[in-house]
Each structure stands twice: as C-alpha cells, then as structure tokens.
Amino acid sequence: MTLLGAPAQRDLGAAAPRPVPGPAVVTVRDLSVAYGEDTVLTGVDLDLFGGEVVALLGASGSGKSSLMKSLTGFAPITGGSAVVDGHELRGARPRELRTVRAGVGQIFQQFNLIPRLSVLTNVLAGCLHRTGPASALGHFPAHERRRALELLDRVGIAHKANEPARSLSGGQQQRVAIARALMQQPRVILADEPVASLDPRLADSVLALLRDIAVSDGIPVLVSLHVVDLALVHSDRIVGLRDGRALLSGRAGELGSATLHELYADEEDPDVDDL
Ligand SMILES: Nc1ncnc2c1ncn2[C@@H]1O[C@H](COP(=O)(O)OP(=O)(O)OP(=O)(O)O)[C@@H](O)[C@H]1O
Ligand SMILES: [Mg+2]
Structure with a gap:
C-alpha cells in the first residue's frame, strides 16, 4: 500500500453509504489557499453533511486552520471553490462574507x-x-x-x-x-483544536457534546484535532492533511490508527516507503 507521497486524495469510504442523506452544507472542490507566494493548500476536496462530525488531522503546518479559515473568508482562496450554505467564498464580497460568518x-x-x-x-x-x-x-x-x-x-x-x-x-x-x-x-460548526487546552477527560466530554449537537441539531461539525485516538472515537469521518493536501479521507471505522499515524511520519523515514 502506498500512502505517503500519493498525490491524490484517497476516499476509503467511497463504497459505503453515507450516514446522513441530504445535500452537503459545505462543498470544497480543488481548493487552493496561498498567503502571498506561499501556497499552503492545494487541490483539497471536502463535503460536510448535516449530522456528522468530520475530524481534520495532520501535522502542525499541514493546513488545518487555513482550511477552516477559508470557509469563513479569513484565508485567501486562490483556486477552486468553497461553498458554505450556498455561498461561494472565493471572491465573496464583504456583505456576503458577513452572511456566511453569521451562519x-x-x-x-x-x-x-x-x-x-x-x-x-x-x-x-x-x-x-x-x-x-x-x-x-x-x-x-x-x-x-x-x-x-x-x-x-x-x-x-x-x-x-x-x-x-x-x-x-x-x-x-x-x-x-x-x-x-x-x-x-449555525448552519455548520468549525472547531479548530477545541480540546488542545483540556485534560483528557474534559477533551472527551467536549467532543461528545459536539457529537451530540451534530446529531441532535442535524448540522455538520468540522473539528481539527492533534490526537488520532480522539478522532477515531469522536468522529464519523476523518480527513488527513499532509503538506497542504488531503492525503486520505474515510470513515473513522475504516481508517486504522496505524494508517492515520502515517500522516505524522517523517518523509525521510525509510520504513514509510515500504508501506
Ligand atoms: N496568516 C498567515 N500568513 C502566512 N502564512 C500563514 C498564515 N497562516 C498560516 N500560514 C502558513 O500556512 C501553513 C499552514 O498553517 P496552518 O496554521 O493552516 O496549519 P495547521 O495545520 O493548522 O497547524 P497547527 O497544527 O500548528 O495549528 C503553515 O506553513 C503556516 O506557516
Ligand atoms: Mg492550526
């Protein structure tokens, strides 16, 4: 199995039925984000459906916060599209941005x-x-x-x-x-490392609360995390970023802990090439 270095996103959950029917609240296609000359996200696809928790994993600097900020117009979109609740963020005017942010x-x-x-x-x-x-x-x-x-x-x-x-x-x-x-x-909740400052017990209870909200209120929750095991327990799907690309995507139950930990592996590590 080749995982690291693979250029395209792999959708490991493509064959399984979606847990939540209905149109996506957030649709990201071939998204690029750049700060000046520095491109920090490339070719990212993402759908968020009501009622699900999607965990965003990836090493520091992989682009998790930039992806979230692009969904509220706080990170500059230079390619592709990001649609939130029917509003295209790319090139959005201030008034439309205010509408998106309110939701x-x-x-x-x-x-x-x-x-x-x-x-x-x-x-x-x-x-x-x-x-x-x-x-x-x-x-x-x-x-x-x-x-x-x-x-x-x-x-x-x-x-x-x-x-x-x-x-x-x-x-x-x-x-x-x-x-x-x-x-x-809100039409969607974006939680950027919401439990990074909390002890493990509190982290569990806050993530459980977010899950309950997603299910009860039928809204999507996108949550970035640094702890793989928390993502496995508390999310429905996981998207893994590496160097600004969505390297893997799948249901939490289908992505093993070992696969997810490879997101954090050193690219120079010779063992990784053998995967
Ligand atoms: N406002 C900015 N101006 C210039 N570069 C930025 C800005 N914000 C982020 N970056 C760069 O974009 C890249 C992705 O950063 P981002 O904060 O999205 O990563 P992250 O995955 O959220 O990291 P962490 O886990 O440390 O929060 C990094 O190289 C970072 O230096
Ligand atoms: Mg961040």
Missing part, C-alpha cells in the same frame, strides 16, 4: 471569550448579528436571554450564568464557547 459557529483552542463579561453575556454575543447595535450595549431581547439560558443548561453550566467568564475552568469556558456558537443558530 458559521466557530470554536477555538483558547475559547475566545470576553473574560470580564458574564457567561450569559458571552453566550448572548452569539446573536449580535440578529439583534443589532442596542444589544452591543447589553440590551438583549427577553426571548434571546431565555434561549441563551436554555443553551447554557444544555451544555451543563446554567448555574454559572452570572459568573464572569474568567472564573470558569477551561472545560467550562469551552462549553460557554459552544453555547455561544449555538446562539448563532
């Missing part, structure tokens, strides 16, 4: 909460695009406040609603960030 829930390694504001206000920030400038001053409609409290209950920290965000543990802060993302009523 994409983003979750980050460092949570990106406003530390001095209450947990509830941080969650409410997720609906600012709906509620307008008055809400920026803290005046949110009652129904949005109710919804924010319901979401905090859903992620298990309603009792912290009035605490400042900075007083919460890392795992709790990530739950606030997830509630904030849900407050957007």
